[in-house]
Amino acid sequence: MTDRHHQLDDLERELREGLAARPAPEGFAETVLARVASRETRRQSRPALFLHWRGALAAVLIAAVLITAALWQRRREQRIAGERARAQVILALRITNSTLDAILQQKLQHPTKEAQP
């Protein structure tokens, strides 16, 4: 058991010594700083681009709302005109119906007049 602990201690000591930090590659920090600077530049130019696209998007949305409203209004007018025409046809049919009824009543009350030459 003591020998095993001794072995482990040796191994742990060797691991500690052998796993000291390696130096970072040549130019590592400079590359990171250059990437940070490049990202910052892109980030700063992004708001202007975003505003430009936001304006275009708003214009498209407004146009879509206006077109939808116009189409809806047109359909509404067509529906109202259709209903009016239908009501007029029904009224005409009713008038015709009552006129025909009146003629029929007259014929039923005076059937002989028709038989005379």
Added chain:
Amino acid sequence: MSSATEQFRFTDALHRHKARVYSIAYRILGESGAAEEVAQDVFLELHRSLPRLESDQHVLAWLRRVTCHRATDALRRRAARGGAIWNEPDESALPISEPPAPSPLMNRVERLLFTLPPAQRTVIVLRYQEDMEPEDIAIELGMPLATVRCHLQRGLHLLRGKAERTLKEYIRD
């Protein structure tokens, strides 16, 4: 805090911790190119997160945690592209570490380390490179303490067997 102060803090953290972050990434990934890429991404992420990190201790803990997670993610991406996360390599077939280690002992220890599964490798790197206690490793990696201890014990057990063949020879030399 002003932008100039933040920039100074970032540059200072970059110069102080670049070797540490690169070493953790390299020892988890076993490949210098991928490790450099991960380490650069970690520092870019640090630049964004620095205003939220109050002290140097927070920065250090953040760097360790994020480096381990990003390196593990890189291993998973490598596996998704068809490469294996880890195939137990034959240590005799391992290439001499690239770029060359500053000392022969480091070279041998790293070659042994690369034969371990990633989880054990990560825990051993944090324990012996970063000199962290298992309790702190458990917190940093979000792992149960028992799992960390298990990875450490298994990793050390595997390393001991391999070290008997290589490190002892090295020490005798």
